[in-house]
Every structure is written in C-alpha cells, then in structure tokens.
C-alpha cells in the first residue's frame with residue numbers, strides 16, 4: 161500500500177543521505193511552460209511524428225526547427241520556480257554535509273540548471289543545445305549551447321555541411337548510454353528516491369522506483385495526481401511541486 165502524505169514536513173531527509181530526484185514535465189508546467197500533454201500546449205498544433213522524430217526531421221526540417229524555435233522562445237520567457245529552487249537548496253545542504261545528490265530530469269528546458277542545480281543528468285537532452293544531424297560526423301556527438309531561433313534559414317554543420325538539429329532525444333531514439341548508466345548506478349545506492357511532477361509512464365525511467373526500492377531506498381512521489389506507477393512508491397504527496405518541495409527539503413536531520 162502506498163501511504164498518502166498530506167504534510168511533507170513529516171518526512172525528514174537527513175543531511176548525510178544520498179538522494180536521487182527524478183523530475184518530469186509537471187515541475188516545468190508550474191513555471192508556465194507548455195508541456196507535452198497540455199491540451200492548449202504547443203504540441204497540440206503538431207503531430208508528435210512530424211516534429212519529434214528522426215523521420216519527421218528528415219521529411220520537413222523547417223517545420224521541426226520552427227517547432228523547437230518556438231519552444232526556445234517559450235522557455236526563455238519562463239523562470240525557475242520555488243520547486244526548482246528547493247532542489248538547489250537540498251543539493252547544497254546534502255553536499256555541505258556527507259550526503260550526495262543526483263537530479264535526473266526528463267525536462268529539456270534547462271530550468272533546473274538555471275535555478276542552480278549542479279549534479280543534473282538531462283536524459284532527454286537540452287532544448288538550448290544544437291548538434292550535427294549526420295551520425296558519421298564527430299560533431300553529432302558534441303552539442304553546443306544555442307538559444308537561437310531558426311524560422312527561416314536552417315543551421316548547417318561547418319565540418320560536413322549537413323543540417324544541424326536540436327540536441328533532444330526524439331521518440332524512437334535511444335537515451336545516452338553513459339547517462340543511463342550513471343543514473344541507474346546512483347538509483348541503486350540511494351537512501352531516498354523522489355519522483356516529482358512525472359506521470360510515471362515513460363520507461364526506462366518509470367522503472368527507477370523499483371530499482372531504488374529493491375535497493376532499500378525510501379521512495380516518494382510528489383505529483384498533482386496519482387501516477388500510473390503509484391503502487392511502486394512507499395509514499396505519495398499530492399500537490400504542486402512549488403508547494404510540496406520547499407516543505408520537503410526544509411526538514412533537517
């Protein structure tokens with residue numbers, strides 16, 4: 161049975177704990193960012209296959225770049241919220257003692273990094289990054305910071321002249337193996353596993369909770385509503401990340 165916790169202050173994360181946090185679109189939505197499942201979101205105007213797959217990019221790169229350009233514009237207008245900031249506070253508290261902290265985010269918007277989180281694995285890539293689309297080119301493996309919008313002329317690789325693409329993991333693409341390995345290694349030795357604002361439907365990360373729990377971690381979901389894999393968690397804190405997280409990290413061991 162998953163315990164429902166109404167008061168996050170009742171949980172205490174010790175200063176020397178090792179903590180892995182997994183975040184999803186819910187925490188960004190509270191900064192006003194359009195999310196994948198929003199009915200009024202950017203995605204509604206486009207089919208996922210057209211704008212977020214390698215096939216879509218091959219078929220109509222102008223459309224894909226217009227889509228990511230508008231997402232870049234949208235993300236630039238958003239600011240990190242109290243949920244993002246609470247995770248920065250938690251990281252600093254743990255690191256200043258003998259704890260450890262790893263944030264695995266499914267969000268590509270960079271809000272965690274802008275808030276000041278340091279140990280972050282952006283497993284779905286970065287919206288404000290660009291790399292070469294030619295897998296035979298060495299620049300396909302090195303992303304560079306790029307917050308420009310491309311409504312007109314598309315960017316090309318200086319080395320091989322293929323089109324550049326957003327450095328995001330599209331549907332049907334593999335996650336980065338090294339990032340996956342690092343995340344799972346941390347998940348399997350953490351004391352606390354916190355999933356924030358994620359519906360728990362996208363594998364493999366939706367399975368992290370089982371790994372963490374099997375390794376003896378306390379597993380907590382904080383989300384507006386119950387996720388599909390709710391049963392896998394010890395505890396569920398219903399609510400907004402901006403309300404729940406400042407209380408959850410305010411507790412001292």
Ligand SMILES: [Zn+2]
Nearest residue numbers: 292297317320
């Ligand atoms: Zn290239």
